[in-house]
Amino acid sequence: xxxxxxxxxxxxxxxxxxxxxxxxxxxxxxxxxxxxxxxxxxxxxxxxxxxxxxxxxxxxxxxxxxxxxxxxxxxxxxxxxxxxxxxxxxxxxxxxxxxxxxxxxxxxxxxxxxxxxxxxxxxxxxxxxxxxxxxxxxxxxxxxxxxxxxxxxxxxxxxxxxxxxxxxxxxxxxxxxxxxxxxxxxxxxxxxxxxxxxxxxxxxxxxxxxxxxxxxxxxxxxxxxxxxxxxxxxxxxxxxxxxxxxxxxxxxxxxxxxxxxxxxxxxxxxxxxxxxxxxxxxxxxxxxxxxxxxxxxxxxxxxxxxxxxxxxxxxxxxxxxxxxxxxxxxxxxxxxxxxxxxxxxxxxxxxxxxxxxxxxxxxxxxxxxxxxxxxxxxxxxxxxxxxxxxxxxxxxxxxxxxxxxxxxxxxxxxxxxx
Amino acid sequence: xxxxxxxxxxxxxxxxxxxxxxxxxxxxxxxxxxxxxxxxxxxxxxxxxxxxxxxxxxxxxxxxxxxxxxxxxxxxxxxxxxxxxxxxxxxxxxxxxxxxxxxxxxxxxxxxxxxxxxxxxxxxxxxxxxxxxxxxxxxxxxxxxxxxxxxxxxxxxxxxxxxx
Numbered sequence: 133x134x135x136x137x138x139x140x141x142x143x144x145x146x147x148x149x150x151x152x153x154x155x156x157x158x159x160x161x162x163x164x165x166x167x168x169x170x171x172x173x174x175x176x177x178x179x180x181x182x183x184x185x186x187x188x189x190x191x192x193x194x195x196x197x198x199x200x201x202x203x204x205x206x207x208x209x210x211x212x213x214x215x216x217x218x219x220x221x222x223x224x225x226x227x228x229x230x231x232x233x234x235x236x237x238x239x240x241x242x243x244x245x246x247x248x249x250x251x252x253x254x255x256x257x258x259x260x261x262x263x264x265x266x267x268x269x270x271x272x273x274x275x276x277x278x279x280x281x282x283x284x285x286x287x288x289x290x291x292x293x294x295x296x297x298x299x300x301x302x303x304x305x306x307x308x309x310x311x312x313x314x315x316x317x318x319x320x321x322x323x324x325x326x327x328x329x330x331x332x333x334x335x336x337x338x339x340x341x342x343x344x345x346x347x348x349x350x351x352x353x354x355x356x357x358x359x360x361x362x363x364x365x366x367x368x369x370x371x372x373x374x375x376x377x378x379x380x381x382x383x384x385x386x387x388x389x390x391x392x393x394x395x396x397x398x399x400x401x402x403x404x405x406x407x408x409x410x411x412x413x414x415x416x417x418x419x420x421x422x423x424x425x426x427x428x429x430x431x432x433x434x435x436x437x438x439x440x441x442x443x444x445x446x447x448x449x450x451x452x453x454x455x456x457x458x459x460x461x462x463x464x465x466x467x468x469x470x471x472x473x474x475x476x477x478x479x480x481x482x483x484x485x486x487x488x489x490x491x492x493x494x495x496x497x498x499x500x501x502x503x504x505x506x507x508x509x510x511x512x513x514x515x516x517x518x519x520x521x522x523x524x525x526x527x528x529x530x531x532x533x534x535x536x537x538x539x540x541x542x543x544x545x546x547x548x549x550x
Numbered sequence: 551x552x553x554x555x556x557x558x559x560x561x562x563x564x565x566x567x568x569x570x571x572x573x574x575x576x577x578x579x580x581x582x583x584x585x586x587x588x589x590x591x592x593x594x595x596x597x598x599x600x601x602x603x604x605x606x607x608x609x610x611x612x613x614x615x616x617x618x619x620x621x622x623x624x625x626x627x628x629x630x631x632x633x634x635x636x637x638x639x640x641x642x643x644x645x646x647x648x649x650x651x652x653x654x655x656x657x658x659x660x661x662x663x664x665x666x667x668x669x670x671x672x673x674x675x676x677x678x679x680x681x682x683x684x685x686x687x688x689x690x691x692x693x694x695x696x697x698x699x700x701x702x703x704x705x706x707x708x709x710x711x712x713x714x
């Protein structure tokens with residue numbers, strides 16, 4: 133049994149040796165029979181090919197594979213470096229290999245950045261699609277509500293419910309636009325345009341024709357708002373102020389990232405497209421501004437505050453300032469009930485409307501800056517210090533005291549006379 | 551007076567010797583002409599080969615005639631050429647039986663030696679620089695020959711491997 137085992141072991145060893153001999157010999161012969169010329173040609177061709185592959189690489193993963201190939205290339209040719217150094221002068225094997233490795237690493241880094249940007253853009257595009265859908269839903273809901281309110285012959289209670297819904301819907305719509313503005317600002321301000329161009333060159337995708345085109349959304353939002361305002365909706369001062377603030381933030385966003393967006397999304401006629409969007413946003417600005425100033429003038433009138441009309445930020449601030457300075461002087465000159473009533477009206481308007489409800493929109497809508505608001509506050513406080521009419525209580529007390537003394541004197545004299 | 555009759559002749563002779571001494575040519579020795587890697591050249595229609603890298607061009611037809619006795623057309627597909635340490639060009643081609651050792655001369659290449667390799671002809675020859683030899687490799691068989699201007703120097707040994 134043992135002999136049989138030994139015999140079979142010998143047979144296996146013999147067969148294995150034969151296999152190694154037959155499989156290994158041609159490869160060995162091939163390797164040995166390679167001439168220096170072939171080694172050099174093979175090196176040159178592979179080097180050129182690797183360089184080309186690195187240049188044309190489309191993904192970081194591809195470059196990772198190429199880096200492995202470069203390592204293998206080095207292992208294959210390292211033993212021939214003396215021969216290669218004689219042929220590839222003035223360069224040498226080490227410098228060529230180093231240049232190739234450096235080029236691969238730089239490309240990998242560049243492609244990783246591009247892919248990261250791509251992922252960000254993709255994420256943003258998906259988000260924009262979501263915004264677009266929501267915005268359209270809200271716009272159509274708002275439109276139908278507005279129509280229903282206009283046609284409504286239902287009870288006052290039903291009408292007020294509809295108006296409440298309508299206003300809520302408008303608020304949601306504005307919030308959504310602001311979220312869009314935030315997203316666009318965060319995403320596009322940090323985007324590296326040259327990387328985007330690289331990405332386009334590298335991947336040849338017409339991705340930006342897709343739904344998540346931020347530029348199209350910007351155009352649509354501006355147009356929709358113009359149309360909405362043209363339908364002359366009946367809104368409160370606060371609503372107009374909020375919409376004005378939304379427009380201003382939207383415009384700020386456009387001023388900051390408009391160039392990048394047009395570069396990303398427009399292939400030809402970028403300047404024309406930008407001009408077109410500029411015009412839409414400007415028109416939206418004019419429409420909402422005129423309505424905002426009108427409604428602010430009306431609100432002040434309704435409060436019974438006698439103030440000259442204003443039509444823009446500067447005239448509004450100047451008017452408020454001169455009104456407060458004049459009122460302060462009037463109260464100083466005449467601390468009467470009349471001037472005090474003026475103060476109370478303005479104070480109520482300033483505290484209850486401006487400070488409590490409108491100040492965030494006033495600041496964000498560039499109606500007044502925080503500094504200007506603080507300055508007006510100080511003037512109102514100053515006015516408050518002298519607004520109350522002068523009290524006659526001391527005079528009355530003095531009169532009463534004199535009268536009491538006189539009465540007492542008379543009583544004493546009478547008593548003495550008795 | 552007769553003693554000095556040959557004086558002018560002697561002066562001329564002396565001056566000539568002096569001048570010859572001054573014009574003695576400058577010689578730099580131990581020059582290494584070896585080309586690190588062979589050149590593979592494809593002859594043109596007329597048999598002209600041009601090695602732009604090493605700045606040499608010549609016509610292959612005289613060699614082809616020597617090898618095949620035929621110059622009616624260029625039958626040599628590619629020639630392989632390498633310059634040895636001493637400056638001789640070693641030339642052969644696929645199908646050739648010989649390696650031609652050519653000495654560069656003024657405007658010409660002169661046959662120094664015709665080395666017969668075998669009777670069958672070289673199927674896939676290549677030269678490697680293996681100082682002090684030029685190695686001829688027959689890639690189809692894996693055979694190698696250490697060549698000098700005098701012929702096949704010796705069968706290749708392991709020691710020769712390190713001589714690149």
